[in-house]
Amino acid sequence: MATREALWDYRDEFGDAFGRTYFRRFGPGVVSSVGIGTYLGEPTPAVDDASREAIALALRSGVNHVDTAVNYRCGRAERVVGEAVRESSIDRDAVVVATKGGFLPFDGERPEDPAAFVRERFVEPGIVAPDDLASGAHAIAPDYIEWSLDRSLDRLGLDAVDCFYVHNPETQLATRSREAVYDQLEAAFERLERRRAAGDVGAYGVATWDAFRVAEGDERYLSLAEVLARAQAAGEAVGPGDDHGFEAIQLPFNVAMADAFTRANQRLPGGDADADPVSALELAHEAGLSVVTSASIGQGDLAVEGAIPADVDATLAGETAAQRALNFARSAPGVTSSLVGTSDLGHLRENVAAGTFDPLGASAFDAVFE
Template identity: 60%
Template sequence: MATREATWDYRDRFGDRFARTYFRGFAGNAVSSIGVGTYLGDATDAADDRYREAVVEALESGVNVLDTARNYRHGRSERVVGEAIRESEVDREAVLLCSKGGFVAFDGERPADPADYVRERYVDPGLAEHDDIVTGNCIAPAFVSAQLDESLATLGVDTLDLYYVHNPETQLERFDRETVYDRLEDTFTVLEKRAAAGALRHYGVASWEAFRVPEDHPKYLSLPEVVRRARAAARRADNAATHLRAVQLPFNVGMADAFTVESHVGADGPQSALWFAQDAGLNVFTSASILQGRLASEMPPDVADRLQGDTLAQKAINFARSGPGITSSLVGMGRPEHVREDVAAGTFEPLGASAFDEVFE
C-alpha cells in the first residue's frame, strides 16, 4: 500500500520536473495531480501490451496515481495495471492504487451467454439477487466485497489504497432514493470492516451523474447524505471514524457541472459538488478530464487562451486540475505516446482561483 515515506520520496525524485502544485496531498501521501485512467480500449492482447507499456512509462515519468475498475475492459485493465507496477522501477508503496466495484465483470472477454455467466458467477453463490442487478450494476454488500477480493487477486496486492463503489446512481433506475441510500450504507458498513481488516485503506464513491446534477434529476444523489451514511456505517462497524475519503466524478471544459450546479446543502447553504467535497474533507478525482479525447482537438478559444499548455490536451488537463479541491485528474493513457503528452501538462501551472472563476463569468 502507499506510504507517506515512499510517496514523498517519489515526489522528491520527480518534483523538479513539474510546476508548483503538481504533487498534492491524499491522506498524508504525496500524489500526482495527473493520474492514469484505464477505462477505454479494446479487450485484446494488443491493447493490453500498449496499456502495460504506457502505465510503466507513466510511473517512471512522475505519475503515481493509477485508477482502474473490476469491469474495465472485462477485467484486463486491472491485470495489466498490476503487471505494470511489478515491471516498473517504482516501488508499490509509492503508488496510490485505486479500483472500483459495482458492475458485473467478465473474465477477459464477453461470454457467449452473459445471463448464464451472471447467474453462475453472482446469483447462485448468493452474492446478489437478480433484482439487485440494474443495467449491469450491483451495490449489494456481498457482491462489492467479492469484487474487492477479485481486484486484490487480479492486481496482485494485499491492500488497495482507495476503493470506490461504482456509479450507485444506476440503482435509481429501479429503486427509490432512500432505498439506494440504505443499500449504500449497508455496503459502506462492509467496506468499513474490510478497511479495519486491512484490505483497503480508504473508500469512496465514483459517479457519472449523481453529484453534478440538480436535486430534481432522476440520477441525483446527495453528497451530504452519502457522508452521513458513511458515518453511520463506521459506527455500525465499530470504527472510530469513517474511511470514506474520496469522490470521483467527471469534470472538464465541456462538463463543468460539478463546479456550477449547487445541489448539495452545506453549512452555509447550497454548494456545488466540488465546494461541498472540499469543505467536507473529501478528495476529488476527476474522470473524463479531456472528454474521452474530444478536447484534444476542439476547445472554446476563449477558454483555451486562458490555459497553459503546448497542446489542447494539455490545456484540458490543466483546466481539470484547476478546480477547487481537486486532488488528481485522470486521463486515459492507453498508449505510450499519450503518456508523454499528458504528463507534460504538469510542467505548466494550472489556473489560480481567480483566473479559474473568471472562466465562468
C-alpha cells in the first residue's frame, strides 16, 4: 500500500519537472494530478502488452495514480495493472492503485452468452442472489462487494489497494428504491471498513457516472451528503470512534460535461433545508473528499483541434488540444486527479506533459462560466 513517506519521496523526485500544484493531497500523502485509466481497449493480448508498457512508462515519468476496475477489459485490465506495478522500478509504496467493484466481470473475454455466464459463474454458486442484480450484471450487496475486492486483489497480485470504489451504485436505482440503495451502500461500506481495519484497503469511495451530476429529481440521482452519512454510520458500527474510510469520489468531468461544477444539486450535510444547494465539487471540497475525474478528455473526443470552444480554449495552457482539455479538468476547484486512458506511448507522453503547464486559478476557472 502507498505510504506517506514514499508518496512524498516520489513527489520530490519528479516535482521540479511539472507545473504548480501538479501533485495534490490524496490519502496519506500526495498523488499526481494526471492519472492513468485502464477502461478502454479490446480484451486482447496485444492491448495487454501495450497497456502494460504505457503504465510502466507513466510510473517512470511522474504519474503515480493508476485506476482500474474488476470488469475493465473483461478482467484483463487489473492483471496488467498488477504486473506493471509489481515489475516497475518505482516502489509499490509510491503508487496509488485504485480499483472498483459493482459490475460482474467476465473472465478474460466476452462470453457468447453473457446471461448464461452470469447465471453459471455468479448466481448458481451463490456469489450473488438474483434479487441483488440490476441490469442483469450489477450488484453492490455486501457479499458481492467483498468477493469483488478479493477478486481484485488476486488479479492485481497486490496485498492491498489504496482506494476501492463501489462502482456506479446508481445502476441499482433501476430495480430498487433510493432508500434501499443507500441501505445497500451502508452495508457495503461496513464490509469495506472491516477490510480497511485488516489492511486490505487504504480508503474507499464511490465511482459514479450520473449520480452526483444530474438534477435532484432525476431517477439516477444520489445525494452525496446521504452517501457520506451512510459511511459515517458504517464507521461507527465497525468502530471504535466515528472515523471512517470514505475519502474519494470519482465522476466524469470535462469541458463538455461540466455538470459537477455547474449544477447546484447537492445539499450540505446538516444544513438548513431551505438553504440553496451546491455543486457536487463544492460539497466534496467542503467534506474534505478527494475528487477524481473520469472522461477527462471525453475518451478522445476533446483531443481534436477545435473540439474545445474557442473562448475556453484560449484560456487554457498546453501545446495540444488533448493537453488543454486535460488541464481544464485539472483546473476545476476541488479536483485531485484527472484520469486519461491510453495504451499509445506517444499519447501517454503528451498527457504527462500536460502537467508541465500550470492549471487555471480558481478565479480564472470561474470566469470561464460567466
